[in-house]
Amino acid sequence: MNQKLNNPVLMKELKLRFRFFKSITGIMFYLGAMCIFVVGFLMITTQFTGSGYFRPNQSYYLFIMLSVLQMALVMFITPGLTAGAISSEREKQTLNMLLMTTQSSWQIILGKLMSSIAFLGLLLVAGLPIYSIVFLFGGVSPVQLITIFFFYFITMLAIGSIGIFFSTYTKRTITSVIATYGSMVFLGGFTAFFFYVGIIVDQTIMMGAGALSPLTYFWASINPGALVLSILSGDIAGELYDLAGIEVPLWIPYLIFYLAITVIALWLSVRKLRVNMKRG
Amino acid sequence: MIDIQGLTKKYGSFTALDHLDLKIEEGVVFGFVGANGAGKSTTFSILSTLLAPTSGNAYVNGISVIENPVAVRRQLGYMPDFFGVYDQLKADEYLDFYAASYGLSAAERATIIPELLELVNLTDKRYSYVDLLSRGMKQRLCLARALIHDPKVLILDEPASGLDPRARTEMRDILKHLKSMGKTILISSHILPELAEMCDELGVLDNGKLIAQGNVAAIQAQLQADKELIVKVLGDLHKAVAFFEEDPYITSIEAFPEKETITFLYRGTKEQQIQMLKQALLADILIYSVNEEEKDLEDIFMSITKGAGES
Numbered sequence: 134m135n136q137k138l139n140n141p142v143l144m145k146e147l148k149l150r151f152r153f154f155k156s157i158t159g160i161m162f163y164l165g166a167m168c169i170f171v172v173g174f175l176m177i178t179t180q181f182t183g184s185g186y187f188r189p190n191q192s193y194y195l196f197i198m199l200s201v202l203q204m205a206l207v208m209f210i211t212p213g214l215t216a217g218a219i220s221s222e223r224e225k226q227t228l229n230m231l232l233m234t235t236q237s238s239w240q241i242i243l244g245k246l247m248s249s250i251a252f253l254g255l256l257l258v259a260g261l262p263i264y265s266i267v268f269l270f271g272g273v274s275p276v277q278l279i280t281i282f283f284f285y286f287i288t289m290l291a292i293g294s295i296g297i298f299f300s301t302y303t304k305r306t307i308t309s310v311i312a313t314y315g316s317m318v319f320l321g322g323f324t325a326f327f328f329y330v331g332i333i334v335d336q337t338i339m340m341g342a343g344a345l346s347p348l349t350y351f352w353a354s355i356n357p358g359a360l361v362l363s364i365l366s367g368d369i370a371g372e373l374y375d376l377a378g379i380e381v382p383l384w385i386p387y388l389i390f391y392l393a394i395t396v397i398a399l400w401l402s403v404r405k406l407r408v409n410m411k412r413g
Numbered sequence: 414m415i416d417i418q419g420l421t422k423k424y425g426s427f428t429a430l431d432h433l434d435l436k437i438e439e440g441v442v443f444g445f446v447g448a449n450g451a452g453k454s455t456t457f458s459i460l461s462t463l464l465a466p467t468s469g470n471a472y473v474n475g476i477s478v479i480e481n482p483v484a485v486r487r488q489l490g491y492m493p494d495f496f497g498v499y500d501q502l503k504a505d506e507y508l509d510f511y512a513a514s515y516g517l518s519a520a521e522r523a524t525i526i527p528e529l530l531e532l533v534n535l536t537d538k539r540y541s542y543v544d545l546l547s548r549g550m551k552q553r554l555c556l557a558r559a560l561i562h563d564p565k566v567l568i569l570d571e572p573a574s575g576l577d578p579r580a581r582t583e584m585r586d587i588l589k590h591l592k593s594m595g596k597t598i599l600i601s602s603h604i605l606p607e608l609a610e611m612c613d614e615l616g617v618l619d620n621g622k623l624i625a626q627g628n629v630a631a632i633q634a635q636l637q638a639d640k641e642l643i644v645k646v647l648g649d650l651h652k653a654v655a656f657f658e659e660d661p662y663i664t665s666i667e668a669f670p671e672k673e674t675i676t677f678l679y680r681g682t683k684e685q686q687i688q689m690l691k692q693a694l695l696a697d698i699l700i701y702s703v704n705e706e707e708k709d710l711e712d713i714f715m716s717i718t719k720g721a722g723e724s
Contacts, residue, residue: 227498230491
């Protein structure tokens with residue numbers, strides 16, 4: 134096979150990741166958590182409310198909550214899988230031997246990223262039967278499901294790239310993990326906080342009559358939770374567009390921002406991975 | 414095969430390698446001798462394209478490590494002094510991964526891996542997890558890895574460090590075999606007698622500078638400026654000491670009356686030494702024996718590295 138198409142790092146990582154029971158245990162815990170959430174939701178809506186039946190419109194709320202939960206899990210798990218990709222090789226003293234091979238830096242970095250994405254992809258696919266419960270009750274279109282999964286993939290790619298970036302630039306895995314989770318806190322929490330503060334500030338200045346500033350809209354557009362809600366709830370999306378006076382759907386700046394992060398983080402990682410022999 | 418020209422590496426104000434010039438011909442086994450921090454590993458890292466030099470250049474088979482590091486990697490097999498292995502791979506999978514990383518096809522890999530495992534005496538460990546191999550076996554597996562793409566040059570940084578005598582002997586036998594295959598090999602080691610036995614040439618590094626180069630005898634001649642002479646004298650030892658103290662080529666004179674012996678360091682030529690001994694006899698100093706203390710490589714290493722910082 135052509136060396137450019139073949140990726141030994143990816144093959145090796147997949148072999149190591151799926152060889153032992155640890156990964157299977159991880160998937161089982163993940164599915165277990167999802168099951169507990171779904172069963173809990175069904176019980177709350179049927180048993181504890183006293184109605185004894187499940188209304189079809191509630192399946193849509195279940196789908197929204199599952200999607201937000203899944204996005205949160207993606208943001209929580211991805212750093213753990215990628216933040217040690219390069220730094221752990223350095224710590225195990227295997228990096229130099231890897232760098233001595235004729236594989237390109239892109240191959241090494243992409244192999245590391247793709248193996249982590251593959252594991253996360255398996256997690257998401259394994260969770261599909263649990264997702265399918267919402268189809269049992271109706272109210273969700275397959276296009277929405279595909280769209281959500283597409284954005285999971287984009288988010289995984291970006292977060293994975295951030296993890297690889299820190300892993301390449303820091304010497305120790307623990308530093309890289311902290312830095313990557315810090316980035317997740319910023320993307321998931323701080324952007325939501327800034328959005329909330331932006332709404333208050335904008336409405337105070339405009340006495341509740343004016344539009345949101347583009348900056349406030351920007352904070353919403355890069356928040357994964359806000360993206361999921363805007364895709365699944367037309368009401369939320371419409372309200373946001375009305376408030377901001379911006380007609381661009383939220384997913385467009387989200388897609389551009391996260392793809393830009395992916396490209397920049399990977400490019401910087403590739404540049405840093407091997408020493409530039411011309412620059413002593 | 415290897416041509417190092419004015420290679421310098423500085424870390425801030427510290428100079429790890431200071432204008433190193435060195436040529437190693439094809440098929441030669443070259444040993445690097447030096448204390449910790451002398452610059453051996455720095456040289457190896459630059460040759461292996463893992464470290465950029467501050468100035469100078471190095472060529473492997475005519476290819477510059479600065480201009481074309483990818484092509485240099487195809488020519489080189491490198492075994493670092495400290496290395497890790499992927500513990501959860503089996504021995505053949507470990508080699509297969511590196512073979513694929515060097516672009517070898519599946520068919521080529523299927524042929525070369527059993528051959529290499531046989532070369533390093535690990536055929537029976539082919540399907541064992543690397544984690545379960547002893548240190549010596551891991552060392553040999555790492556050597557097989559370095560050979561996976563059939564490189565012309567092998568760089569082995571302390572290949573025998575931490576090995577027991579049996580494992581060291583096995584490693585030495587493998588290296589002899591590789592030498593017979595015509596590989597150009599660069600080795601650094603602290604086990605100097607073994608290095609002297611295995612290597613065609615040696616280079617002595619001290620504080621980033623090459624202070625001697627050649628075969629063992631030449632190195633000894635270059636570094637052993639002062640020879641130690643042991644003179645046995647009958648009669649008045651004090652008179653003899655007083656006589657030898659006058660000689661401008663003698664330093665560090667010591668007398669041992671109970672053994673009728675005087676030892677001193679002499680830096681004159683053979684002719685000057687003959688003259689000195691003639692004069693001594695004419696001065697009624699009853700010399701009945703003169704011996705020159707032979708210094709081995711270990712002694713020379715100890716003397717030149719005296720005071721070198723441990724790192």
